[in-house]
Amino acid sequence: MRAAIEAAAHGVQVLVADKGPVGRSGTTPMAMEAFQAVGFPGDAEEIHFRDTIEGGYHLGDENLVSILVGDAARRAKDLEAYGVRFKKRPDGAYDPMHHPGQTFPRALFIQGGGFGMLAGLIQEARKHPKVRILNDVFVVQVSLDKGGAASGAIILDLKEGRLKTIQSKAVILATGGYEELWAFNDASCTACGDGIHLAYEAGAELIDLEMLQFYPTVVIHPPSIRGTLFQYELITDPEMLAGRLINGGKEPFFQGKLLRDAVVRAIWREIRDGRGTPHGGVYIDLIHSVKSREDLTRALEKWQPNQFHYLRDMGFDLRETLVEVAPHAHYSLGGVAIDEEARTTVPGLFAAGETTGNLHGANRVSGNALAETQVFGALAGASAAGWAKGREFDAMPEYTERMKKIEELLKVWFRKERGGIRPHCVREMLQGVMWERCGVERDAQGLERGRERLEEIEREVLPRMTIHEQSPDGSFGAYPKGLQEALEVRIMIELGKLVLASALFRKETRGHHMRVDYPLCDGEPVHTLVAKEMGPRARKIKRRGSGR
Amino acid sequence: MIRVIRISIGREDPLAGRDLQDQVYEIRTDRDMTILEVLQEIYQRLDPTLAFRSYRCGRRLCRSCEVNLDGRTARGCATLLHPGKTYRIEAARQGSVIRDLVFDFDEKQEP
Numbered sequence: 001m002r003a004a005i006e007a008a009a010h011g012v013q014v015l016v017a018d019k020g021p022v023g024r025s026g027t028t029p030m031a032m033e034a035f036q037a038v039g040f041p042g043d044a045e046e047i048h049f050r051d052t053i054e055g056g057y058h059l060g061d062e063n064l065v066s067i068l069v070g071d072a073a074r075r076a077k078d079l080e081a082y083g084v085r086f087k088k089r090p091d092g093a094y095d096p097m098h099h100p101g102q103t104f105p106r107a108l109f110i111q112g113g114g115f116g117m118l119a120g121l122i123q124e125a126r127k128h129p130k131v132r133i134l135n136d137v138f139v140v141q142v143s144l145d146k147g148g149a150a151s152g153a154i155i156l157d158l159k160e161g162r163l164k165t166i167q168s169k170a171v172i173l174a175t176g177g178y179e180e181l182w183a184f185n186d187a188s189c190t191a192c193g194d195g196i197h198l199a200y201e202a203g204a205e206l207i208d209l210e211m212l213q214f215y216p217t218v219v220i221h222p223p224s225i226r227g228t229l230f231q232y233e234l235i236t237d238p239e240m241l242a243g244r245l246i247n248g249g250k251e252p253f254f255q256g257k258l259l260r261d262a263v264v265r266a267i268w269r270e271i272r273d274g275r276g277t278p279h280g281g282v283y284i285d286l287i288h289s290v291k292s293r294e295d296l297t298r299a300l301e302k303w304q305p306n307q308f309h310y311l312r313d314m315g316f317d318l319r320e321t322l323v324e325v326a327p328h329a330h331y332s333l334g335g336v337a338i339d340e341e342a343r344t345t346v347p348g349l350f351a352a353g354e355t356t357g358n359l360h361g362a363n364r365v366s367g368n369a370l371a372e373t374q375v376f377g378a379l380a381g382a383s384a385a386g387w388a389k390g391r392e393f394d395a396m397p398e399y400t401e402r403m404k405k406i407e408e409l410l411k412v413w414f415r416k417e418r419g420g421i422r423p424h425c426v427r428e429m430l431q432g433v434m435w436e437r438c439g440v441e442r443d444a445q446g447l448e449r450g451r452e453r454l455e456e457i458e459r460e461v462l463p464r465m466t467i468h469e470q471s472p473d474g475s476f477g478a479y480p481k482g483l484q485e486a487l488e489v490r491i492m493i494e495l496g497k498l499v500l501a502s503a504l505f506r507k508e509t510r511g512h513h514m515r516v517d518y519p520l521c522d523g524e525p526v527h528t529l530v531a532k533e534m535g536p537r538a539r540k541i542k543r544r545g546s547g548r
Numbered sequence: 549m550i551r552v553i554r555i556s557i558g559r560e561d562p563l564a565g566r567d568l569q570d571q572v573y574e575i576r577t578d579r580d581m582t583i584l585e586v587l588q589e590i591y592q593r594l595d596p597t598l599a600f601r602s603y604r605c606g607r608r609l610c611r612s613c614e615v616n617l618d619g620r621t622a623r624g625c626a627t628l629l630h631p632g633k634t635y636r637i638e639a640a641r642q643g644s645v646i647r648d649l650v651f652d653f654d655e656k657q658e659p
Contacts, residue, residue, distance in 0.1 A: 021653035
């Protein structure tokens with residue numbers, strides 16, 4: 001949405017296509033409150049830079065990190081101008097949280113979290129006559145012109161169940177990550193890697209796909225609240241909730257302010273070695289907090305109000321109940337490779353946010369994700385507008401033909417006869433494989449087995465995939481839920497294979513990529529690069545000053 | 549103890565010319581379930597043609613899963629249904645239904 005605002009401000013027409021209702025789908029509404037930007041006395045961009053590079057185990061591209069830390073504070077001001085509210089002190093200064101990995105308190109607190117931020121952005125975009133928003137569309141393919149440049153897209157309009165084409169002079173992908181590939185994730189069900197797959201199909205390079213950030217404390221039981229994230233950063237902080245994490249035997253097992261990957265490892269050890277809770281997690285324990293009930297209530301209301309109220313109303317009052325949590329897939333560190341202008345390796349194709357893969361490295365410091373959406377969204381919007389201005393629309397002569405082909409492909413899944421496997425069952429198979437073979441701990445044998453299993457699913461299960469809904473008039477019918485799921489699972493299998501290949505290629509432990517057969521992190525860091533018809537290969541980290 | 553959540557869902561498909569009609573489903577369970585869980589269960593185990601939005605923001609903010617439950621607006625992610633009881637659900641915004649419980653957020657935009 002930030003890209004749309006920026007592109008429109010540069011004088012071009014913008015169409016925003018969202019898989020669901022804008023503002024109520026995708027990744028941003030699920031984001032926590034932190035937006036990392038320098039502002040605290042004594043802090044500096046250089047320190048934010050160092051925190052981000054070190055927090056990412058030196059795998060982030062320095063040229064991109066440099067842009068992030070340089071623009072973040074300015075983009076926070078933009079958000080305020082759009083009506084987004086930050087937590088402030090009585091004197092009007094930001095009231096930031098101090099999260100692990102930050103030398104100074106730098107996590108500006110957005111009221112309403114990602115949902116609140118997005119609401120402000122949408123409000124701003126709607127003011128702009130050059131921005132049009134298209135809800136409920138599934139982008140099936142990015143179109144390329146004869147010169148190989150992005151020239152629009154073929155979409156499935158979910159409201160009508162019909163394929164349509166969009167002509168454009170540039171395309172920006174900002175579709176979030178691919179956490180939904182893993183059985184246990186705290187992301188939205190829409191996070192299937194759509195944009196990353198679209199870029200791959202168009203010929204773009206993907207980078208560090210093996211790097212998936214796990215979040216330590218996500219509710220694992222009961223099913224009604226499974227997948228709800230509660231911020232570990234607040235639990236153990238003596239200034240905040242002064243609680244602790246305890247294992248199934250009710251014993252604490254770690255201390256101090258640790259980065260996400262370190263806490264994940266600590267929790268994983270408890271679970272793996274049989275010291276977990278009945279449902280395979282550990283407990284959040286605020287019952288034994290040294291804070292009084294009143295202080296605890298105040299802190300929960302101040303720092304985690306939505307989660308606190310939601311869990312309490314669902315019968316889990318954190319002040320009185322232990323809640324079972326476990327590490328879940330949380331954020332895709334890998335994705336589409338971009339340069340300092342948010343360009344992918346395909347001309348006219350840009351990418352921003354979680355869809356991209358070379359900013360954070362092997363771990364992401366809290367607050368850098370929302371900052372990333374704004375910094376690189378604005379950058380992509382400006383770059384795409386600049387590119388589009390010098391170009392003509394593609395004549396698109398063979399589009400009807402291409403659409404017909406896709407339609408035939410999709411119709412194969414609609415079968416009248418009984419039997420067959422529904423898309424959600426295929427999805428569950430894939431998610432199980434990815435969690436078991438490419439989860440928190442990985443080794444060559446497991447990854448190879450995972451790859452074989454995905455190939456098996458592709459070969460033997462996918463051809464039997466069946467969708468039951470279809471309209472009598474030959475269209476796919478209004479809101480073809482099954483068809484959307486089938487399209488998603490096809491993407492997920494292909495991406496899953498690329499993730500496994502990348503994870504096999506990285507023979508080291510770095511950040512969230514934990515190879516038990518290569519436990520050390522001592523070599524020169526290099527990226528893992530994949531593209532169509534190109535197996536994994538290494539690429540050097542880009543240093544500062546290599547652009548802008 | 550396993551008991552039944554009985555749920556009557558108002559279904560319609562304006563594009564195909566099918567008017568609002570109720571369909572009754574029964575879910576056997578021993579625990580309270582959210583509306584969203586019940587819908588998922590129906591879709592996955594009983595009726596692949598049921599349309600609803602699966603999205604869940606995880607903190608009761610986005611209203612993507614909103615439905616009308618027994619005459620009142622309710623969030624699918626945060627409203628528990630109890631075994632042994634009977635409910636009726638329809639789209640939260642009649643008049644802008646895309647199909648079954650899915651309605652169009654484009655119309656009647658909230659401020």
